[in-house]
Amino acid sequence: xxxxxxxxxxxxxxxxxxxxxxxxxxxxxxxxxxxxxxxxxxxxxxxxxxxxxxxxxxxxxxxxxxxxxxxxxxxxxxxxxxxxxxxxxxxxxxxxxxxxxxxxxxxxxxxxxxxxxxxxxxxxxxxxxxxxxxxxxxxxxxxxxxxxxxxxxxxxxxxxxxxxxxxxxxxxxxxxxxxxxxxxxxxxxxxxxxxxxxxxxxxxxxxxxxxxxxxxxxxxxxxxxxxxxxxxxxxxxxxxxxxxxxxxxxxxx
Amino acid sequence: xxxxxxxxxxxxxxxxxxxxxxxxxxxxxxxxxxxxxxxxxxxxxxxxxxxxxxxxxxxxxxxxx
Numbered sequence: 096x097x098x099x100x101x102x103x104x105x106x107x108x109x110x111x112x113x114x115x116x117x118x119x120x121x122x123x124x125x126x127x128x129x130x131x132x133x134x135x136x137x138x139x140x141x142x143x144x145x146x147x148x149x150x151x152x153x154x155x156x157x158x159x160x161x162x163x164x165x166x167x168x169x170x171x172x173x174x175x176x177x178x179x180x181x182x183x184x185x186x187x188x189x190x191x192x193x194x195x196x197x198x199x200x201x202x203x204x205x206x207x208x209x210x211x212x213x214x215x216x217x218x219x220x221x222x223x224x225x226x227x228x229x230x231x232x233x234x235x236x237x238x239x240x241x242x243x244x245x246x247x248x249x250x251x252x253x254x255x256x257x258x259x260x261x262x263x264x265x266x267x268x269x270x271x272x273x274x275x276x277x278x279x280x281x282x283x284x285x286x287x288x289x290x291x292x293x294x295x296x297x298x299x300x301x302x303x304x305x306x307x308x309x310x311x312x313x314x315x316x317x318x319x320x321x322x323x324x325x326x327x328x329x330x331x332x333x334x335x336x337x338x339x340x341x342x343x344x345x346x347x348x
Numbered sequence: 349x350x351x352x353x354x355x356x357x358x359x360x361x362x363x364x365x366x367x368x369x370x371x372x373x374x375x376x377x378x379x380x381x382x383x384x385x386x387x388x389x390x391x392x393x394x395x396x397x398x399x400x401x402x403x404x405x406x407x408x409x410x411x412x413x
Contacts, residue, residue: 111413136412139354140379144408148378151409161412169385176387177380177407248413298413 097271097293099240100186100218102157104131107288108318109159109273110311111298118150120307125154128311132157134188134296136164137178148181159220161188168207175212185218188242188275188296198248198276202229206236213237222275225259227266234270241270242296245287246277249299253283257290264291281310281317288321289329349400365404366393372406380407 098104110130115121125133133154138144151158160178165171168191175187191208193201200222206229209219213236221233225243233241243263246252254260255277264272274287275296284295295318304310350359353372362368365381365388381388382405388396398404 111411113411113413115411134412136410137380137407138410140374140377140406140408144379144410145377147411148409163412173382173385173387177382180387180390181378181380181407181409296413 097269099220099271099293104157104294105129106131106315106318107294107322108132108284108314109134109275109294109296110301110314111296112151113298114302115307118147121302122150122154123308124301124311125156127308127315128301129315130156130311132159132294132296134159134161134298135182136161137174137181157186158182158184159186159188160184162190162208163188164192165190166192166201166204168204168211171204171208172211175208175217176215179217185216186220187212187217188220188222190222200224200244202226205229206232209233209238210236220273220275225256225263227263230263230267230270234267239270240273241267242273242275244276245274245283245295248276250277251279251300252277253279254286254290260287260292261290281313284314285317285321285324288318289324291325294318349398351398351401352403354404354406360398363398364394365396365398368398368404369393369406374406378408381405382407 106129108130109132111134135151160182162171162174171191191201191204193199209221212219219238220240220242221238222242246255271293273294273296274292278284278297279300287295301307301311360368362371384403
């Protein structure tokens with residue numbers, strides 16, 4: 096099993112901490128999901144940050160700070176350095192947003208920030224697209240994990256470009272990959288795991304569900320099923336039907 | 349002197365970042381700081397002088413995806 100900078104995860108589910116109806120629901124959702132990683136951000140202290148920080152630490156799972164909302168390498172690098180100090184981890188989910196509507200990463204800013212941060216000892220989880228050329232550049236920059244998007248952040252569309260994602264997965268068999276963004280349903284998460292991705296990262300799909308705790312449990316089960324299926328060597332796909340019931344011994348009627 | 353604290357003008361008497369955090373009530377808070385756009389490690393706050401017009405960002409953990 097591929098690990099994340101030397102860390103083997105108990106569950107291939109990474110869950111965000113935003114948009115829940117209440118902190119209590121968030122805590123219950125994490126417990127129900129079995130997620131092994133919680134993503135968090137840094138924002139201007141307005142009086143709530145201290146309590147929230149404690150809630151996140153009390154989840155008792157790995158913390159993955161993000162650079163969400165950063166639109167250039169400089170912002171992302173400074174945010175990453177602040178996050179490393181406050182969360183005491185070298186892990187950083189590196190987001191450099193390039194487009195306001197699609198929230199597509201800016202590949203140039205992303206690469207620039209990844210080079211600086213990897214050289215500075217960070218363990219970078221770059222939020223990227225399925226672009227293979229960019230993937231190679233990020234690996235060359237020192238990234239040992241890739242986080243290709245499934246679809247735009249918060250869209251819930253699932254795996255938009257299955258061909259591109261499958262090609263990316265096959266091109267870099269040794270690199271752990273997380274499908275980050277666009278997951279809307281447990282079936283999308285299972286799909287990603289079945290395709291050989293190592294984990295999924297999602298937030299809105301759970302937090303915005305009518306019953307976040309039930310949906311969190313559904314995702315926990317889906318990633319287990321997907322991972323189990325991937326390890327079980329799925330059958331090949333064919334165009335024509337093939338009978339599964341033996342023909343030998345069928346009566347002449 | 350007048351600095352810009354988290355995007356808002358603010359009058360303070362402290363002359364270092366460490367003293368400013370005490371003055372602002374964040375003496376024991378887990379926060380990360382940036383001065384004029386650059387990360388300022390906690391270990392450097394006591395010796396970092398503040399000047400009129402400085403932009404000080406004080407960040408804390410927040411919900412994120």
